Amino acid sequence: MMAAPSSPPARGAQRAVALVAAVASSLLLLFLAVPIGKLIGAGGLDGVRQLFSDGELRQALGLTAFTATAATLLGVLGGTPLAWLLARRDFHGRAVLAAVLDLPLLIPHPVAGIALLLLLGRESAVGGALLAAGLRVVGTPLGIIAAMLFVAAPLFISGAREAFARVEPRYEAVARTLGDSPLRAFLRITLPMSRRGLIASAVVMWARAVSEFGAIVVLTYNPKVASVLSYDRFTSFGLREALPVAAVLAVLALIPLIALRTLRGADDGART
């Protein structure tokens, strides 16, 4: 602490900055953690108990996990090449494309639901074709997946783009000079080196998908995902019935988040 022989006023300024930083970050930490802690404290036990007695709750949680995972897989599948393109290739309209991909984050979620309805409803070309093929989107789990994909995929794409950008292009270039095809260079060099960033982005996307409500409820109200069920319980029975649903969702969502963080922690340890 005392090592740096700086002049007294500079040390005072440093101390002031450190103090402000400490206060600001502590306040933010409390602001983020206390509501969740209160939610889990108020409804967590009841929620876990209800897991055993409440079939509708189990169903909603299962549906949420399934649809969020499906949406995330689709997002990773389509988003990875897009993110790579944005990070690595300089092409006409790249800035516009990047902005367009951020747009779903800006649109209010019920509006996003309506936009999807116009694309996927039975009167639209796409929705009509899907329906003819026996795939109904509106009012089914497919609608939930579509809503989740729309609102959450931009988070994966921008995270993956950052992850790719952090990998030195030189390594890819070296692999190419040694005879690798672009795909092979990507699979052997870029992908492993950006793996942690990609996983983290996928986790963020999954978490965002789990929490979505506004766009989902426009497309598919029944069957109900956990967010819709908690709204439904709140409206029909009040806070006491809604808290356990919300709390158990928070608790269960924590499990994959912690697991992945732990994995990454172990990974970090192995690297150093």
Add this chain to the structure above:
Amino acid sequence: MKRILVVAAVVAAACGGSRAESSAASVLVVFNAGSLARPLRAALDSFAARDKVEIQQENAGSLETARKLTELGKVPDIIALADEEVFPQLLMPAHVTWYARFAHNRMVLAYTARSRFAAEITPDNWWKVVVRDGVETGRSDPQLDPNGYRTLLVLQLAERHYGQPGLAVRLLRAMPDRNVRPKETDLVGLLEAGELDYIWSYESMARALGLKYVRLPDAIDLSSPADFASYATASVKVRGRGVDSVTFRGRPIVYAFSVPTHAPHREVAERFASWLASADGRRVLRAQGLDALDSVSVVGTGAPAGIAR
């Protein structure tokens, strides 16, 4: 140091300025049922234009609106609901001591020119049309929305009225869970996007939105006070807290409003309530398609003198 002083002076001036502004215009916080959003908006706008009031309106289902008071402790200045029954069931006596019935409504089957069989549907054949293949009919959630359980009541009354045993079940099968949304206003977008052909709604909403609608016989559309007794023979059970269930009986649709006991801006609220009950208020509501009663009737005690006449 000088710079800090300047900043402080600017901030102080800004605060002073905004405080002066906010005291000039008083605020009126209104929570209302989704189907009242437009007529009340119009009424509030013409009241605000006269009285320099800043309006804060929140639209939600009637039950959700009541929950905002009972569960979240959010208290508006005016609460207006699509079912008068919600007042005694959830809000009296803790939150309100009186409510004023101010409008009627009727259940209708709303549609657009693009709806399948739009050219054929009539008040006599609607129950045959909605069960046809490929026709999608939407309804709102009976757990959350009066329109949702009223739809179920209408189906029962229709079965009896048309003398068709099993009709209610067949009709309900034609409106499966995937066509349900939380409240009737949520269905409008789906209707307009062509996802649904018909939706159960209120006459006031269909009129205000310029939708076509089938006007059903009085005996089944829950509009007529004269049919009180026959409406009451229909009933639906809706899941209640835990394993309980709540029974709703058919009754004429009556809208009601109140000023909560702990309304933050009581004086403005009571002025608006009196104005809403006046001939001027009635005219604005009717212009929006709401069937305002010729005179409001108050249930309970403690209503301001301007309303209870």
